[in-house]
Amino acid sequence: MADYDVAIIGAGVVGCAVAREFSRYHLRAILLEANSDLCDEASKGNTATLATGNDTPAGSLERQLVVRGHQRYLAEAPSLGLPIRLVGAMTVAFDEAEARVVSEEVRASRAEGFSSVELLGADGIYARVPHLAPGAVAAAWAPEEGIIDGFSTAYAYALDAVVNGVDYRDSSPVTAAARRDGVWSLTTPGEEVRARLVINCAGLRADHVEALAGYRDLTVKPRRGQYIVYDKRARRLVDVILRPAPTPTTRGVYIAPSIFGNVLLGPTAEEVPDPDDRRVTPEGIAQLTAAARRMLPGLLDEPVAAMYAGMRPATERPEYRIIPRFADGWLTCAGIRSTGLSGALGIAEYVAGAVVPDIVKAARKQTIKPARVPSLADPNVARPWTDAARVAADPSYGEMVCHCERVSVGEIRDALSGPIPAHSLKALKRRTRVMMGRCQGFFCGARVESMLRTGKP
Numbered sequence: 001m002a003d004y005d006v007a008i009i010g011a012g013v014v015g016c017a018v019a020r021e022f023s024r025y026h027l028r029a030i031l032l033e034a035n036s037d038l039c040d041e042a043s044k045g046n047t048a049t050l051a052t053g054n055d056t057p058a059g060s061l062e063r064q065l066v067v068r069g070h071q072r073y074l075a076e077a078p079s080l081g082l083p084i085r086l087v088g089a090m091t092v093a094f095d096e097a098e099a100r101v102v103s104e105e106v107r108a109s110r111a112e113g114f115s116s117v118e119l120l121g122a123d124g125i126y127a128r129v130p131h132l133a134p135g136a137v138a139a140a141w142a143p144e145e146g147i148i149d150g151f152s153t154a155y156a157y158a159l160d161a162v163v164n165g166v167d168y169r170d171s172s173p174v175t176a177a178a179r180r181d182g183v184w185s186l187t188t189p190g191e192e193v194r195a196r197l198v199i200n201c202a203g204l205r206a207d208h209v210e211a212l213a214g215y216r217d218l219t220v221k222p223r224r225g226q227y228i229v230y231d232k233r234a235r236r237l238v239d240v241i242l243r244p245a246p247t248p249t250t251r252g253v254y255i256a257p258s259i260f261g262n263v264l265l266g267p268t269a270e271e272v273p274d275p276d277d278r279r280v281t282p283e284g285i286a287q288l289t290a291a292a293r294r295m296l297p298g299l300l301d302e303p304v305a306a307m308y309a310g311m312r313p314a315t316e317r318p319e320y321r322i323i324p325r326f327a328d329g330w331l332t333c334a335g336i337r338s339t340g341l342s343g344a345l346g347i348a349e350y351v352a353g354a355v356v357p358d359i360v361k362a363a364r365k366q367t368i369k370p371a372r373v374p375s376l377a378d379p380n381v382a383r384p385w386t387d388a389a390r391v392a393a394d395p396s397y398g399e400m401v402c403h404c405e406r407v408s409v410g411e412i413r414d415a416l417s418g419p420i421p422a423h424s425l426k427a428l429k430r431r432t433r434v435m436m437g438r439c440q441g442f443f444c445g446a447r448v449e450s451m452l453r454t455g456k457p
């Protein structure tokens with residue numbers, strides 16, 4: 001029997017950020033994850049844009065928390081080793097009706113305090129994106145939107161939480177929850193975890209976790225988003241986030257540079273009954289290519305590196321579902337659909353602020369231990385193999401395994417150890433980008449698998 005003040009169920013980006021927030025207090029917290037690695041559900045398949053929140057519903061909790069999340073990300077990500085590029089987002093209108101939509105977006109954004117958002121005419125548009133399809137008449141330009149590293153963000157939050165005292169368990173699905181004498185008992189395959197407060201951050205399965213505790217007032221409606229990832233060669237075509245003018249039902253398909261130098265085309269928005277149905281379909285590809293043809297036709301001539309689908313943890317209501325049930329020692333943090341990567345630090349602050357010190361009595365720590373993830377995409381941070389002194393001290397950092405993404409033996413060895421080690425090929429890929437380049441592991445895959453199995457180069 002373990003005893004905790006707080007148990008957080010789910011290590012997606014939201015649960016990891018919440019765990020990090022609680023690590024700032026003198027209390028005992030645990031983060032429980034069902035899968036063998038963190039960030040393996042909704043948080044693994046997104047566009048990885050850092051949103052300012054200007055296109056979220058005015059007055060909503062989502063807007064409040066995304067604005068705060070964006071602010072905190074800019075302030076805190078660098079010390080965690082996380083890269084950010086504020087490339088800006090352009091919402092483009094190709095006819096008069098769309099022009100009315102984007103100019104209204106600019107007016108409303110500015111009225112709500114997003115003062116850097118501006119309306120561009122054709123000259124301003126083509127100066128920023130010369131390869132854009134002809135015929136653009138107006139655009140909303142949001143220069144503070146950025147691109148980030150989605151996995152490393154969640155990993156950094158979790159690592160920081162663990163370094164600062166939170167216990168983390170992977171492969172620990174919570175399968176039952178019972179409350180006795182003011183304490184929850186959570187059943188996992190390895191142990192029974194006792195906690196005074198439970199925070200449900202279970203994303204796509206938040207309704208199942210709610211049901212374990214007897215709550216039935218939310219239903220997850222998974223919404224799939226398919227993507228095509230273009231080779232780094234395509235990057236010369238676009239260095240801003242391109243968005244079509246939104247319609248009343250969808251924000252449409254984006255074209256977004258990735259922090260790693262690729263170009264993403266997506267996502268679609270399809271309600272599917274099965275949260276694990278991450279198929280890429282012919283219909284999805286047709287929708288994506290039609291969107292590219294309309295906005296950036298040259299993209300279709302570029303080589304494709306990969307395709308994937310992500311799944312939004314939407315619910316029956318288009319809003320964040322943060323529901324305090326303090327009399328029961330339970331807090332629901334669900335329905336974080338489309339902006340959770342950007343909003344996570346805002347959400348975490350809001351959740352912790354709601355319970356400390358009134359529900360969970362704890363003082364803030366005076367000293368926080370630093371945590372940093374390897375920087376995989378920041379041009380200002382040297383990778384180990386470029387650091388002559390480091391290679392001299394440990395030649396494994398100079399021995400390349402993956403030549404596409406330039407990942408060394410030393411980096412793979414490091415990812416296989418540490419406080420939150422990789423136990424699988426996909427976990428290793430996300431921590432190092434090994435096998436994520438142009439050849440997709442054709443040349444290095446066998447060696448990487450052998451390193452994973454044996455721990456030896």
Ligand SMILES: Cc1cc2nc3c(=O)[nH]c(=O)nc-3n(C[C@H](O)[C@H](O)[C@H](O)COP(=O)(O)OP(=O)(O)OC[C@H]3O[C@@H](n4cnc5c(N)ncnc54)[C@H](O)[C@@H]3O)c2cc1C
Nearest residue numbers: 010012014034042043046049174203225311339340341342
């Ligand atoms: C296609 C797409 C594009 C997006 N683009 C962006 C973007 O550009 N910018 C942005 O800010 N956001 C974006 N998002 C939104 C963002 O990805 C989500 O808001 C965020 O990932 C939600 O995180 P979460 O932690 O709530 O859920 P999840 O990532 O699903 O995490 C929940 C975790 O709970 C675990 N779990 C479930 N049940 C249990 C159990 N019983 N016991 C223990 N653990 C359990 C799961 O295994 C999982 O790891 C996008 C999302 C999608 C799908």
